[in-house]
Amino acid sequence: MAVTEQGVLGEVLQELARLPGIGPKSAERIAHFLLAGDRSRAKALADVLQRAVERIHQCRECFNLTDQELCPICQDPKRDGSVLCVVETPRDVSAFERIGRYRGRYHVLGGRLAPLENVGPERLTLDALLQRVQRGGVREVILATSPTLEGDGTALYVANLLRPTGVAITRLARGLPTGGSLELANPQMLADALEGRRTFH
Amino acid sequence: MAAEAAIGLVIGGSDWSESSRIVTLFTREWGKVRALAKGGRRLRSNFEIAFDLLTVCRVMVIRKSQSGLDLLTEARVEERFSVLRRRLAALYVGYYMAELLTEGTQEYDPHPALFDRAVAQLRALEQGMAPLQVASEFELAWLAELGYRPRVDACAVCGGRAEGEVLWSPSAAGMVCRHCRAEARGAVRLTSASWQWLQAQSSGQPAGNLTSWPADLRAALSLTVTHVLGRRPKMLRYVDGPS
Ligand SMILES: [Zn+2]
Ligand SMILES: [Zn+2]
Numbered sequence: 379m380a381v382t383e384q385g386v387l388g389e390v391l392q393e394l395a396r397l398p399g400i401g402p403k404s405a406e407r408i409a410h411f412l413l414a415g416d417r418s419r420a421k422a423l424a425d426v427l428q429r430a431v432e433r434i435h436q437c438r439e440c441f442n443l444t445d446q447e448l449c450p451i452c453q454d455p456k457r458d459g460s461v462l463c464v465v466e467t468p469r470d471v472s473a474f475e476r477i478g479r480y481r482g483r484y485h486v487l488g489g490r491l492a493p494l495e496n497v498g499p500e501r502l503t504l505d506a507l508l509q510r511v512q513r514g515g516v517r518e519v520i521l522a523t524s525p526t527l528e529g530d531g532t533a534l535y536v537a538n539l540l541r542p543t544g545v546a547i548t549r550l551a552r553g554l555p556t557g558g559s560l561e562l563a564n565p566q567m568l569a570d571a572l573e574g575r576r577t578f579h
Numbered sequence: 580m581a582a583e584a585a586i587g588l589v590i591g592g593s594d595w596s597e598s599s600r601i602v603t604l605f606t607r608e609w610g611k612v613r614a615l616a617k618g619g620r621r622l623r624s625n626f627e628i629a630f631d632l633l634t635v636c637r638v639m640v641i642r643k644s645q646s647g648l649d650l651l652t653e654a655r656v657e658e659r660f661s662v663l664r665r666r667l668a669a670l671y672v673g674y675y676m677a678e679l680l681t682e683g684t685q686e687y688d689p690h691p692a693l694f695d696r697a698v699a700q701l702r703a704l705e706q707g708m709a710p711l712q713v714a715s716e717f718e719l720a721w722l723a724e725l726g727y728r729p730r731v732d733a734c735a736v737c738g739g740r741a742e743g744e745v746l747w748s749p750s751a752a753g754m755v756c757r758h759c760r761a762e763a764r765g766a767v768r769l770t771s772a773s774w775q776w777l778q779a780q781s782s783g784q785p786a787g788n789l790t791s792w793p794a795d796l797r798a799a800l801s802l803t804v805t806h807v808l809g810r811r812p813k814m815l816r817y818v819d820g821p822s
Contacts (some may be wrong), residue, residue: 399597494591494681496672527632527818530664538667566628578745 387413439510441486441503443468451475451483458482460517464507464536466490466524474522482520485510490523491532502532504539511543518546525552551576582639582652585609588697590633590677600629602651604638610689614640629654633663635698641732642692660701668710675714675814676700678779679721682808696720710793713768714818718800719780727752727807731781738743747768750803767799 383391387409394405394547412420435479436442437449439446444450451457451471461482465471510516521536523529537547553571554563563571587604590611593599599617606612616630629636639653663670676697684690700717704710722729734741735753748755748763757761768776773796797819805811 493671493814494678496813498817527634527663527670531667531670534667534670550581564628564656566659 380522396409400437415429436486440484441488441506442471442484456481459515462507462510462516463517463520463522465522466532482508482518485519487523487532489534490526490528491535492528499535504536508539508543511540511545518548520550521547525550582641583608584637584639585612586610586635586637586657586693587685588677588680588701589630589632589636589778590680592630592632600630601648602634603681605677605684605694606638606689607691607694608689609613609687611681611686612640612649613682613686614638614651616651617653631659633661633677633701635647635701658698658701660705662700662705662707666710669704669713671814671817672704672710672714674702675715675812675818678812679804679808680779681719682812683721683725690724693721693724696724709792711797711818715792715796715800718804719777722752722803722807727803729753729777729781729790729803736762737752745771745774747799747803749799749806750801765802767795767802768798769795773799 382388390409390413391402391405394408395402396399400408412423433445434443435445437444437452438447439452439478440449441571442449442451446453458481462485463474463480463482464485464487465474471484471486474484485503485507487504487507487570489497489502491497491502493497511519518534519540523532523536533549540547551574553567553574585604585606585608587606588606589602592600592604595615599615602614602616604612604614622646627700628634629638631762634656637655637657638651639680641650641652643649652737661672662671680693680696680697684693696717700713700720703716704713719729729735730751730753733739733754734756735748735751736755736759739756739758741754741756743757745768746755746760746763746766747753750765751763754769756764770793773793777799779782801815801819805815
């Protein structure tokens with residue numbers, strides 16, 4: 379089903395349908411919701427989007443999204459600057475922040491190394507990461523790229539890049555999900571869990 | 580419509596929605612296939628990890644008769660290659676093979692021998708074969724499968740015996756004699772070690788492992804692949820380094 383409306387309404391539908399997870403049907407529902415009644419929702423949305431586009435950019439230090447020069451995490455003196463968690467996207471930062479357990483800082487790569495999709499090392503914030511580590515004060519870098527082949531390849535690349543600096547490099551553990559059962563775990567999960575086992579206290 | 584079974588190597592994929600992926604498989608049965616995996620992004624599912632790049636998996640596919648995507652209904656990991664996660668050079672060669680499989684063949688154009696060769700080369704990587712040797716062997720197999728089996732017994736242009744200096748012509752996909760070298764522009768001069776390796780490879784004999792990967796041999800093969808494909812594969816700058 380394609381967007382058939384003409385004019386400005388058609389443009390609205392088309393833009394909405396381009397958003398992730400929004401098909402033509404949902405686009406139509408959203409558009410009619412926004413344009414019904416006094417339209418204050420639509421105005422508020424347009425206004426905040428306008429400000430977001432103008433003001434949100436990458437943090438100078440970690441490349442997370444922020445409307446300041448330094449993001450709140452980089453500004454926070456209580457965060458431990460000696461530990462850097464390297465992630466692919468700002469969404470990954472949000473995921474870690476939601477669990478509220480990590481007290482170090484981040485470095486957002488801006489994607490993963492995917493040469494087949496024309497994402498080479500030059501497209502990622504790798505130079506900036508190397509410079510951050512070379513400046514000193516960082517004792518551990520946690521590689522938190524996704525557990526896919528491309529994510530692992532990215533981690534491998536970053537590890538090779540940082541090795542000469544002597545910084546400690548760790549990779550997120552993977553394996554059994556909490557609450558799962560051994561029986562139902564797939565063979566790869568079991569193998570990963572075995573490989574990533576640690577001393578039991 | 581009934582689902583059909585196949586075994587395939589994952590050579591590409593992209594997110595389709597928050598929960599689904601489009602997966603490109605190089606199947607033994609049908610060649611290249613693009614299919615929708617609903618729920619293929621659910622973390623921790625068996626289904627999802629089967630679609631990680633360069634995984635060999637068994638799948639069930641519902642083939643659409645008209646336009647529209649084929650549907651993947653089941654997937655199970657058959658074989659994974661951990662060397663790709665440990666050595667960048669191995670990973671790049673794995674990506675390179677995926678690129679050649681993607682770019683060199685059409686959808687539903689079966690090449691079972693090429694599938695077998697790709698899996699064999701991934702196993703060879705796993706067993707520690709030099710990544711550039713794995714790449715070179717695969718290039719030769721890929722060229723042969725696409726109808727460019729390199730000519731190594733005689734001049735690829737005139738069919739005459741080639742003596743003395745051995746020249747390799749990327750555009751003729753083979754060696755050329757002294758008389759034809761003028762026609763074969765951009766020919767690469769091969770050392771006798773490279774030459775012997777090529778001859779052994781094409782006669783199906785164990786070619787042995789060269790200790791270091793000669794630049795002339797890499798140039799000859801990569802330029803031939805580039806000629807056949809009509810452009811330089813993007814993974815070559817990772818496999819061979821910048822040129
Ligand atoms: Zn920051
Ligand atoms: Zn000739």
